Amino acid sequence: MLAYTLRRIGSAIPTLLFIITIAFFMMRLAPGGPFDRERQLPPEIEANILRAYNLDKPVYEQYFDYLINIMHGDFGPSYKYLDFTVTDLITTGFPVSLRLGMSAILLAIFVGVFAGTIAALKQNSVFDYMVMGTAMTGIAIPNFVMAPLLALIFGVYLSWLPVAGWGGGAIAYQVMPIITLALPQIAYVARLTRGSMVETMNSNFIRTARAKGLNERIVVIRHALKGGLLPVISYLGPATAEIITGSVVIEAIFDIPGIGRYFVNGALNRDYPVVMGVVIFFALLIITLNLVVDLIYGFLDPRVKVE
Amino acid sequence: MVPEDAQIIKGRSLWQDARRRLFHNKAAVVSMILLGTIVILAIFAPYLSPWAYDDPDWGYDFPGPPNFELHHWFGTDGNGRDLFVRTLFGARVSLLVGILATFVSLLIGVTYGATAGYLGGRTDNIMMRIVDVLYSLPFMFFVILLMVFFGRNIFLIFIALGAVQWLTMARIVRGQTISIKKKEFIEAAHAVGVSNWKIIFRHIIPNVLGPVIVYMTLTIPQVILTESFLSFLGLGIQEPLTSWGVLISEGAKQMESSPWLLIFPAVFLAITLFCFNFIGDGLRDALDPKDR
Numbered sequence: 001m002l003a004y005t006l007r008r009i010g011s012a013i014p015t016l017l018f019i020i021t022i023a024f025f026m027m028r029l030a031p032g033g034p035f036d037r038e039r040q041l042p043p044e045i046e047a048n049i050l051r052a053y054n055l056d057k058p059v060y061e062q063y064f065d066y067l068i069n070i071m072h073g074d075f076g077p078s079y080k081y082l083d084f085t086v087t088d089l090i091t092t093g094f095p096v097s098l099r100l101g102m103s104a105i106l107l108a109i110f111v112g113v114f115a116g117t118i119a120a121l122k123q124n125s126v127f128d129y130m131v132m133g134t135a136m137t138g139i140a141i142p143n144f145v146m147a148p149l150l151a152l153i154f155g156v157y158l159s160w161l162p163v164a165g166w167g168g169g170a171i172a173y174q175v176m177p178i179i180t181l182a183l184p185q186i187a188y189v190a191r192l193t194r195g196s197m198v199e200t201m202n203s204n205f206i207r208t209a210r211a212k213g214l215n216e217r218i219v220v221i222r223h224a225l226k227g228g229l230l231p232v233i234s235y236l237g238p239a240t241a242e243i244i245t246g247s248v249v250i251e252a253i254f255d256i257p258g259i260g261r262y263f264v265n266g267a268l269n270r271d272y273p274v275v276m277g278v279v280i281f282f283a284l285l286i287i288t289l290n291l292v293v294d295l296i297y298g299f300l301d302p303r304v305k306v307e
Numbered sequence: 308m309v310p311e312d313a314q315i316i317k318g319r320s321l322w323q324d325a326r327r328r329l330f331h332n333k334a335a336v337v338s339m340i341l342l343g344t345i346v347i348l349a350i351f352a353p354y355l356s357p358w359a360y361d362d363p364d365w366g367y368d369f370p371g372p373p374n375f376e377l378h379h380w381f382g383t384d385g386n387g388r389d390l391f392v393r394t395l396f397g398a399r400v401s402l403l404v405g406i407l408a409t410f411v412s413l414l415i416g417v418t419y420g421a422t423a424g425y426l427g428g429r430t431d432n433i434m435m436r437i438v439d440v441l442y443s444l445p446f447m448f449f450v451i452l453l454m455v456f457f458g459r460n461i462f463l464i465f466i467a468l469g470a471v472q473w474l475t476m477a478r479i480v481r482g483q484t485i486s487i488k489k490k491e492f493i494e495a496a497h498a499v500g501v502s503n504w505k506i507i508f509r510h511i512i513p514n515v516l517g518p519v520i521v522y523m524t525l526t527i528p529q530v531i532l533t534e535s536f537l538s539f540l541g542l543g544i545q546e547p548l549t550s551w552g553v554l555i556s557e558g559a560k561q562m563e564s565s566p567w568l569l570i571f572p573a574v575f576l577a578i579t580l581f582c583f584n585f586i587g588d589g590l591r592d593a594l595d596p597k598d599r
Contacts, residue, residue: 148559
């Protein structure tokens with residue numbers, strides 16, 4: 001287990017470094033600097049400004065400075081928000097995004113596993129077709145279409161829920177963002193669960209369990225789910241990445257003060273440090289979560305480590 | 308020569324079999340018809356309406372609801388431009404991006420996967436390790452970085468999206484290649500001294516086409532979706548050109564007062580995504596019957 005853990009951590013670090021490096025050099029290559037403007041400054045003053053921000057150093061030195069700063073959690077100042085560093089933006093936005101994302105993931109797992117399991121147990125029944133049909137819809141209709149449509153129906157026409165905003169984190173404001181964020185994932189989880197449960201229910205150990213005379217509920221909950229949920233667990237890594245990507249759009253649509261909104265605004269305003277900082281932060285998050293999921297998977301399914 | 312009256316027993320090839328199975332799949336057939344209609348509408352878009360995609364109709368509301376007398380079948384947008392024509396021009400861009408980017412991903416993925424699978428051993432190991440590492444990257448954000456740093460160029464979008472999508476293709480092709488390369492006809496090619504590259508391109512790639520085509524039809528909707536996502540955020544296609552993502556984004560902003568701006572492009576996008584998914588599923592079942 002230890003060797004497996006170390007090996008996985010060993011491959012996570014170069015990945016992260018790779019991302020930071022690419023992001024840094026892309027920013028260097030991009031046309032236009034932060035101090036380009038209409039009015040020309042005297043060259044001496046421009047040189048002073050560049051020196052003050054260490055932009056006159058060779059690129060590799062700037063790169064190592066940037067790396068060291070990141071390790072201290074310092075992503076530099078924003079080009080757009082006055083008095084805000086990128087780190088400030090991330091620390092203010094993250095709790096909000098985290099709350100949405102976690103709720104969406106939990107919702108996706110519970111609803112998805114439940115629907116998928118029932119569909120598998122009642123294979124080819126009306127319920128099965130209904131779940132799979134809905135899942136297809138959830139996958140084919142993108143969240144940036146679903147979100148405005150839901151807002152139109154439940155916010156504008158029915159006025160059950162607020163159309164947008166955060167309202168200081170009141171539950172009513174969170175319902176639609178969480179549901180739209182979770183829908184595609186519910187669909188994937190349900191499909192995965194159904195597929196693997198159908199396979200598991202036909203395997204020999206389930207027949208043995210039934211032959212022992214266990215009642216069907218125990219067979220499903222104690223025996224089948226254990227094996228049947230493995231693919232769902234390995235999907236959690238990609239799912240978090242999807243949720244994080246989705247949150248960018250959802251936060252922009254519902255005007256929620258999370259990281260995603262800062263990111264989109266940063267991208268539209270060419271606020272390079274914000275965009276880079278958020279990308280690196282998201283990458284760190286995704287890689288860490290992937291690592292955790294892999295370790296859990298290795299723990300649950302000992303066959304993985306041998307390979 | 309075979310005599311005219313002889314009963315010729317024709318063997319059915321894999322492809323004929325597949326076609327027969329595909330045409331028995333109702334969802335896939337309906338999807339192909341719908342998708343074909345959308346493609347034809349998109350191609351002939353300029354001839355189908357008296358309005359241009361980038362000129363406002365000064366004699367009508369900004370935005371105006373659907374009006375059949377003025378031939379604004381889907382209404383007009385906030386700048387008074389005809390939404391029907393704009394939706395079809397959006398279809399052109401979205402479909403073009405989908406197909407071209409998928410083609411880019413196909414080129415990279417098939418070459419990479421076939422090479423890794425065919426060469427095997429340490430090369431394969433390293434190449435697939437790289438794919439594993441790339442898999443865990445949040446690629447969407449890289450595409451956004453590219454767009455932010457280098458401007459919103461439509462060709463950059465093709466390449467960036469294609470470069471994101473090739474990983475799964477590479478994995479599929481590698482798996483197929485490994486199972487094919489032990490077959491006798493490859494050995495025969497070796498024996499007569501055909502070079503490795505020629506074997507890969509002449510003999511291996513044509514034989515892995517089945518799964519590649521299936522995955523291709525599933526990649527196109529993903530690319531269309533990604534492009535719409537970018538355009539929705541304002542990072543994709545730029546005015547006056549348009550794509551479904553741009554139209555949906557504009558529609559979402561005005562959905563309370565003029566819902567048609569959101570509904571028409573959203574329906575077109577959703578139908579297209581559905582169709583590709585159903586066709587992809589249908590092709591998979593048709594080409595790989597043991598899967599069922």
